[in-house]
Amino acid sequence: MAMTMHVDVVSAEELIYSGTAEFLSAPAEKGEVGILPRHAPLLTRIRPGAVRIKVANTDNEEVVLFVSGGLLEVQPHVVTILADTAIRGADIDEAKALDAKRRAEEAIRNRASAMDFALAQAELAEAIAKLGVIDKLKKRAH
Amino acid sequence: MAGGKEIRTKIKSVRNTQKITRAMEMVATSKMRKAQDRMKAARPYGQKIRNVAAHLSKALVEYPHPYLLARENVRRVGLIVVTSDKGLCGGLNTNSLRLAVNRMKGWRDAGVETVVTAIGNKGLGFMSRNGAKVVSSAHGLGDTPHLEQLIGPIKAMVDAYIAGDVDEVHMVYTSFVNTMKQEPVCEQLLPLSGEAFGQPEHGYNWEYLYEPAAKTVIDDLMNRYLEALIYQAVAENMASEQAARMVAMKSATDNAEKVIGNLQLLYNKTRQAAITKELSEIVSGAAAV
Numbered sequence: 001m002a003m004t005m006h007v008d009v010v011s012a013e014e015l016i017y018s019g020t021a022e023f024l025s026a027p028a029e030k031g032e033v034g035i036l037p038r039h040a041p042l043l044t045r046i047r048p049g050a051v052r053i054k055v056a057n058t059d060n061e062e063v064v065l066f067v068s069g070g071l072l073e074v075q076p077h078v079v080t081i082l083a084d085t086a087i088r089g090a091d092i093d094e095a096k097a098l099d100a101k102r103r104a105e106e107a108i109r110n111r112a113s114a115m116d117f118a119l120a121q122a123e124l125a126e127a128i129a130k131l132g133v134i135d136k137l138k139k140r141a142h
Numbered sequence: 143m144a145g146g147k148e149i150r151t152k153i154k155s156v157r158n159t160q161k162i163t164r165a166m167e168m169v170a171t172s173k174m175r176k177a178q179d180r181m182k183a184a185r186p187y188g189q190k191i192r193n194v195a196a197h198l199s200k201a202l203v204e205y206p207h208p209y210l211l212a213r214e215n216v217r218r219v220g221l222i223v224v225t226s227d228k229g230l231c232g233g234l235n236t237n238s239l240r241l242a243v244n245r246m247k248g249w250r251d252a253g254v255e256t257v258v259t260a261i262g263n264k265g266l267g268f269m270s271r272n273g274a275k276v277v278s279s280a281h282g283l284g285d286t287p288h289l290e291q292l293i294g295p296i297k298a299m300v301d302a303y304i305a306g307d308v309d310e311v312h313m314v315y316t317s318f319v320n321t322m323k324q325e326p327v328c329e330q331l332l333p334l335s336g337e338a339f340g341q342p343e344h345g346y347n348w349e350y351l352y353e354p355a356a357k358t359v360i361d362d363l364m365n366r367y368l369e370a371l372i373y374q375a376v377a378e379n380m381a382s383e384q385a386a387r388m389v390a391m392k393s394a395t396d397n398a399e400k401v402i403g404n405l406q407l408l409y410n411k412t413r414q415a416a417i418t419k420e421l422s423e424i425v426s427g428a429a430a431v
Contacts, residue, residue: 010190012289012373014183029354043194044353045362071363073194080190082366085289096294097301100278104260119263123228
């Protein structure tokens, strides 16, 4: 039997893949890397791209996952990909930070009334819509 | 029959309200399950990244990361307040905001300034109404929290920490104990304490090859670790929100039932009184003839 390693692909939002594999390739920062079992410990960033995992004990079955960047951690028998859920980059992150600041400032400027009223209205509309849906479901059930 | 019609209208209106609260209860119940799943789904990432970060912090003595260094002189504190976007969820936001305010009061008494990052509409509204210094915010997260929406506000706070504008970062959110119980908690995020990492797993080989360089990889890892912590808190807060809403709406539905019962009794009594009165009028009228 061929040697295998355990592969976990996780993102902050969910566990994407978990299983044993014979081989894995990932787009590392400095170029595509191929990992076989008993690879030396390695920690690297990965670029957005496809991760290919050759599933163990199958007939060359391959799992292809798209990751939008993240980190790759390699241990001799365990490989972990900490995938990002969002496309990252210094500029994009910076823009997001500025956006968040601007939103906070805006909220302070508008203070209470306008926002609260709009919010209440939105909540009401949502509640009514949900009620409508439930009504429909009930009718269908009868 | 004086009050009869009014009472009937009143019963009808209470019944309508009850329908709404019952619907909201059901919606919250199903959403809560999903939110709980999401909370659990976020855990493996947190654990993995914590393991790696834990060992890196111990293995790399020559490069102490700024996130790990405690500062002696704390002049300003950053507080990340996680609340829900919507109301009607019992005392959930009130409790966590009270905790936040207490902390802020404590800091103010110690001569420490506070700046706030608000995640969630309720906290944002509350903090800006009360004149807290809000540096960044995120709201309208919907039912599924996405890390993408959180990166911005977190970065604003972390940048302030690195620049030395704030010396500590704390986070207030509501932790999900179980369906009936949610507790507001305040945790210190930065500087990260070594104990928070726990003990790294045994039998692991930590002599890594780094690509491209140790420093950049660790910086990335630390940022992601921090984001994972905050994401987890937001996910947990959402599960708490739905649970709290479910309970609140359930008790509202029950209360409506009680009110309807009382009103119905009152209605029957007035109806009976009216009939009795009419009857006695007829009888006395007949006797007079």
